[in-house]
Amino acid sequence: MKSTTTAIALLALSLVSARAMAAPLTPHECSSYPFQPASGEVTHAQLIRELGELESVGYDPAFDDPDYPTNLQRAQRALQAKYQKDCAPPASSMSTTARASVPAHAG
Numbered sequence: 001m002k003s004t005t006t007a008i009a010l011l012a013l014s015l016v017s018a019r020a021m022a023a024p025l026t027p028h029e030c031s032s033y034p035f036q037p038a039s040g041e042v043t044h045a046q047l048i049r050e051l052g053e054l055e056s057v058g059y060d061p062a063f064d065d066p067d068y069p070t071n072l073q074r075a076q077r078a079l080q081a082k083y084q085k086d087c088a089p090p091a092s093s094m095s096t097t098a099r100a101s102v103p104a105h106a107g
Contacts, residue, residue: 030087034079053079 029035033042034050051061059075 025083025086027087030083035083035087057082 025035033046034053038046051059054072054075055061057075057078059072063071065071
């Protein structure tokens with residue numbers, strides 16, 4: 001029974017993760033943390049959201065990776081690319097140097 005419950009939970013989690021990877025960022029997500037600096041202390045909910053965003057581009061914090069922090073930095077770059085694709089204005093209306101980017105926040 002426990003293995004069935006675990007399998008169902010893992011399936012549900014993978015479906016949610018797959019949806020998150022495929023879904024573009026919403027305007028609200030584009031204008032909030034972690035894509036924009038926090039206005040004050042970062043809350044637990046914001047950190048959980050950031051972790052979810054990193055996981056949506058392949059980061060696995062549970063994996064004991066000897067390449068840490070390389071795997072985290074790779075995910076941060078992928079997340080920045082996702083932000084640029086979904087949130088940045090077209091290049092014709094804004095110079096590439098003026099585009100916003102994901103802050104390099106590691107913790």
